[in-house]
Amino acid sequence: MGIKVAKFGGSSVADGIQLTKTKQIIEQDPDRKYIVVSAPGKRFDGDSKITDLLYLCKTHIDHNLPYDQIFQVVADRYMAVEVNLGIDVDLLKHFDEIKAELKRNPSADYIASRGEFLNAVLIAGFLGYDFVDTANLIKFDAKGKLLVEETDEALRTELAKHERAVLPGFYGSTPDGNIKTFSRGGSDITGALVARAINADVYENWTDVSGFLMADPRIVKNPKQIETISYKELRELSYMGASVLHDEAIYPARMANVPINIRNTNKPEDNGTLITGEDHPAFLKAKGRTVTGIAGSKDFTVVALYKNMMSSERGFVRRILGVLDDYGVGFEHLPSGIDTVSVVMSNKDIGDRLDEIVDAFRTRLQPDNIDIIEDIALIATVGHRMSYRPGVAARLFTALGDAEVNIRMIDQGSSEMNIIVGVENKDFQKAIRAIYDAFCEEE
Ligand code: ASP
Numbered sequence: 001m002g003i004k005v006a007k008f009g010g011s012s013v014a015d016g017i018q019l020t021k022t023k024q025i026i027e028q029d030p031d032r033k034y035i036v037v038s039a040p041g042k043r044f045d046g047d048s049k050i051t052d053l054l055y056l057c058k059t060h061i062d063h064n065l066p067y068d069q070i071f072q073v074v075a076d077r078y079m080a081v082e083v084n085l086g087i088d089v090d091l092l093k094h095f096d097e098i099k100a101e102l103k104r105n106p107s108a109d110y111i112a113s114r115g116e117f118l119n120a121v122l123i124a125g126f127l128g129y130d131f132v133d134t135a136n137l138i139k140f141d142a143k144g145k146l147l148v149e150e151t152d153e154a155l156r157t158e159l160a161k162h163e164r165a166v167l168p169g170f171y172g173s174t175p176d177g178n179i180k181t182f183s184r185g186g187s188d189i190t191g192a193l194v195a196r197a198i199n200a201d202v203y204e205n206w207t208d209v210s211g212f213l214m215a216d217p218r219i220v221k222n223p224k225q226i227e228t229i230s231y232k233e234l235r236e237l238s239y240m241g242a243s244v245l246h247d248e249a250i251y252p253a254r255m256a257n258v259p260i261n262i263r264n265t266n267k268p269e270d271n272g273t274l275i276t277g278e279d280h281p282a283f284l285k286a287k288g289r290t291v292t293g294i295a296g297s298k299d300f301t302v303v304a305l306y307k308n309m310m311s312s313e314r315g316f317v318r319r320i321l322g323v324l325d326d327y328g329v330g331f332e333h334l335p336s337g338i339d340t341v342s343v344v345m346s347n348k349d350i351g352d353r354l355d356e357i358v359d360a361f362r363t364r365l366q367p368d369n370i371d372i373i374e375d376i377a378l379i380a381t382v383g384h385r386m387s388y389r390p391g392v393a394a395r396l397f398t399a400l401g402d403a404e405v406n407i408r409m410i411d412q413g414s415s416e417m418n419i420i421v422g423v424e425n426k427d428f429q430k431a432i433r434a435i436y437d438a439f440c441e442e443e
Contacts, residue, residue, distance in 0.1 A: 001030065001031060002031045002200075002201035002202075003031060003033055003034070003198060003199075003200045003201055004029065004031040004032045004033065004034075004200055004201060004202050004203075004204055005033075005034045005035075005036065005191055005194050005195040005198070005200045005202075005203050005204065006025070006026065006032045006034070006035050006036070006191075006204040006206060007035075007036040007037070007038075007169065007187060007188060007190070007191030007203070007204065007205050007206065008022050008035065008036070008037050008038065008206045008265065009038050009041065009187065009188075009205070009206065009207040009208070010038040010039060010040060010041020010042070010049060010050075010051075011041045011042065011207065011208040011265070012038075012041075012206050012207065012208070012265035013037050013038060013039075013040055013041070013119055013123065014040045014041045014042060014043045014047075015040065015043050015077075015080075015081060016080070016081050016084040016085050018043075018265065019081060019085060019123065019126060020085070021265055021266070021268075022123075022206070022265060023126060023127060024268075025206065025265065025268050026127060028268075031201070032204070033163065033164045033165075034159060034164070034165055034167065034194055034198065034200070035123065035127070035129065035165070035166045035167070036166075036167050036168075036169045036187060036190050036191040036194055037116065037119050037120050037123050037166060037167075037168060037169060037187070038115075038116060038119070038169050038170065038187040039051045039054075039115025039116050039118075039119050039170070040077060040078075040081075040115070040119060048073075050074055050077065050115040050119075051112055051115045051170075051184075053070055053073060053074050054074060054111045054112045054114060054115050055108060055111070055112055056070055057070050057071055057074075057102065057111055058108045058111045058112075061102065061105050062105070067102065071098075071099065071102065074115075075091075075095050078091055078118050078119070078122060079091060081122060082122060085126055087122060087125045087126045088125065089121055089122055089124075089125035091118065091121070091122065094117075094118060094121060098114050107178065107179065109171065109178070109179050109180050109181045110178070110179040112170070112171075112181055113135075113168070113170060113171035113179045113181055115170075116168035116169050116170045116171060116187060117133070117168050117171075119168065120133075120166050120167060120168035123166050124165070124166035127164075127166060129164040129165050129166045130162045130163075130164065130165040130166070131165070131166055132158060132159070132162055132165040132166070132167050133167075133168065134167050134168055134169075134171060134172055134190060135171065135172065135173050135179060136154070136172075136173060137151065137154045137155050137158055137167075137172065138151050138154075138155075138171065138172025138173070138190060138193065139151045139154060139172055139173070139175075140172055140173065140174045140180045141174065141175065142174055142175055142176070144174065144180055146172075146182075146189075148193075148252070151172065151193055151197070152193070152196060152197045153197075155193060155194055155197035155198070156197045156198060159194070159197065159198055167190065167194060168187075168190075169186065169187020169188070169189075169190035169191060170182055170186045170187045170190060171186075171190075182246075182248070183246075183248075185246045186246055186248075188205060188245050188246035188248075188249035189246055189248050189249045189252070191203055191205060191249065192249040192250070192251075192252040192253045192258075192260070193252050195252070195253055195256070195258045195260075196252040196253060196255060196256040196258060199256055199258070200258050201258075201259075202258065202259050202260075202261050203253050203258050203259070203260045203261070204260075204261045204263055205245060205249075205260055205261065205262050205263065206263045206264070206265045207244065207262060207263070207264065207265070208264060208265065208266060209244060209262070209264055210225060210262075210263070210264040210267055210270040210271075210272050210273075211225055211226060211227075211244070211262040211263070211264075211270075211272040211273025212225070212226040212229060212234070212237070212244055212262065212273045212293065213225055213226065213293075214226055214289075214291075214292070214293050214294060214436060214440060215293065215294045215295070215432055215436045216295070216432070219429045219432050219433065220432065220433055220436045223436065223440070224440055225273065226273050226292055226293055227271070227273065227274065227286055228273070228274045228275075228276065228282060228283050228286040229273060229274075229275050229292050229293065230275070230276060230277060230278045230283060230292075230384050231250050231253070231254040231275060231276070231277060232278070232384070232417065233292050233293070233382050233383065233384055233417065234250060234275050235247075235250055236380055236382045236417065236418045237292075237293045237295045237380065237382050238250075238295075239380075240295040240296055240297060240378065240379075240380040244262055245260070245262065245275075250275070253275075254277065257276075257277050257280070259274055259275060259276040259280060259282060260274070260275040260276075261273070261274050261275075262275070274286075278384055289383065289385070289439060289440075290383050290385050290386055290389050290392055290439060291381055291382070291383040291386065291392075291435075291439035292382055292383045292384065292385075293382050293383075294379065294380070294381050294382070294432055294435050294436055294439075295379075295380055295382070296377055296378055296379035296380060296428065296431075296432060297377065297378060298375075298377040298425045298428050299346065299347040299348070299375070299376075299377070299425065300332060300344055300345065300346050300347060300376045300377070300378055300422070301344075301345055301346075301347055301350060301354060301372065301373065301374050301375075301376065302342050302343070302344050302371075302372070302373040302376055302408065302409055302422060303342065303343045303345070303357075303358060303361065303370060303371075303372055304340060304341075304342040304343075304370065304371040304372075304373070305320070305340065305341050305342070305343070305361060305365060305367040305369075305370055306339055306340045306367055306368050306369040306370070306371075307339055307340075307365070307366070307367045307368050307369075308339055308368055309339065310338070310339045310340070310341070311338050311339060316341065316365065317334070317336075317341060319364050319365055320334075320341060320343060320361070320365065322364070323357065323360045323361055323364060323365075324343070324345075324357075326360070327353060327356070327357055327360070328349070329345050329349040329350060329357065330345070330346075330349055331343050331344060331345055332344045332345060332346060332378065333378075333409075333411045333420065335409060335410070335411045342409060343361075344376070344378070344409065344411075344422065347374075354372070354374075358370060358372065373408055373409075373422075375424060375425040375426075376408055376409070376422045376423070376424065376425065377422070377423055377424070377425050377427070377428035377431070378420055378421070378422055379420065379421050379422075379423065379428070379431055379432060379435065380418050380419070380420050381396055381418070381419045381420075381421075381435055381439075382417060382418050383417065383439075384417055386416055386417060386419070387416035387417060392419075393412070393419060395438050395439070396419060396421075396435060396438065396439075398438075399434045399435055399437065399438035400421065400423070400431055400434055400435070402434070403430055403431065403433075403434035405423050405427045405430055405431045405434060406423065406424060406427065407421050407422070407423060408422045408423060408424065409421065409422030410422075
């Protein structure tokens with residue numbers, strides 16, 4: 001027998017129907033011992049997430065507006081599930097406690113966290129598992145930074161006392177005992193921390209899709225599913241916009257080498273996507289394509305700086321970074337040639353300060369020439385296996401050339417796991433389709 005940590009996202013625990021599916025999934029495999037849950041999500045298009053309603057309560061409290069009705073909508077949703085599924089956990093007692101707290105205008109983090117808290121109490125009752133609160137187990141420092149080692153230790157010690165348990169995702173507390181949440185979608189992180197602490201065989205992340213697709217289905221029609229992907233590949237793809245899992249959930253699982261399996265609560269027969277280390281037997285065994293996935297995003301600006309003999313000038317790049325620091329702008333990429341460096345920045349960071357930033361480059365770096373290329377989209381073609389297969393770049397560039405996409409920038413890290421191209425925003429979708437078509441067929 002092994003141990004699986006299963007985290008169920010908002011849509012998997014949104015109402016009685018979803019919870020019944022969730023229970024069946026859990027009961028199908030006795031290894032599913034530790035269950036992490038989100039707050040109830042949307043039941044249909046246009047519905048509200050419990051977490052959003054709770055934040056709305058806080059806004060009302062802050063503005064001295066009545067919030068009772070909003071809280072009642074929240075309470076009614078849990079009550080309906082309790083009654084429909086015949087669970088007996090005395091939710092009323094918890095509602096009274098929360099209502100008493102609300103009168104004292106508690107923090108937004110406290111109010112939001114009650115969504116996960118109540119759901120975990122309810123689901124523990126439904127499954128007949130212990131309820132284990134994460135408030136004192138997920139530890140943050142006074143500034144709100146997660147204390148990874150302390151959390152690991154606290155979770156391990158507590159869970160050793162419970163054979164089966166349900167834990168609320170999304171929150172922990174600071175040393176003064178105040179509730180602190182992760183950023184939105186953070187129950188994924190709780191699940192990964194629990195999986196790491198108990199060294200689970202697998203961390204299952206149950207959601208409403210059957211894992212990752214090779215490309216965004218809004219751009220490519222029926223893209224193939226990714227069966228296995230390495231943590232590193234996923235990091236590259238999610239950085240570029242592919243999202244199913246919270247970014248910060250990868251690290252704890254990776255540290256403990258626990259594979260993450262993305263699964264679909266509405267299609268439990270699908271195997272989903274398995275995320276592992278590159279040396280994991282499941283990853284080595286999988287056939288895998290050369291290209292694992294393609295992701296990208298629009299709206300970047302490239303500032304290309306040219307200066308004769310730049311290569312022998314000390315401190316050039318340091319001064320570039322100094323300018324970026326002063327403006328609080330990060331750089332996405334910094335491809336360089338002998339006498340050129342291009343700074344790729346997101347338009348979001350730049351805001352309306354492009355002229356100022358370029359002026360600062362001009363005065364502090366004294367370049368011979370500056371080219372500005374606006375409205376650039378970056379596309380990452382990611383695949384661990386690209387590094388030892390010749391001809392991959394040639395195929396990629398031929399595909400883009402055949403599709404008449406003008407490549408404005410190329411960046412390939414030395415890991416050769418990722419080739420990034422910059423194209424004009426208007427060519428973004430065409431470029432992704434061309435790359436996908438060039439690599440999707442092979443097995
Ligand atoms: N309920 C929280 C949110 O909606 C956290 C989560 O579901 O992971 O962001």
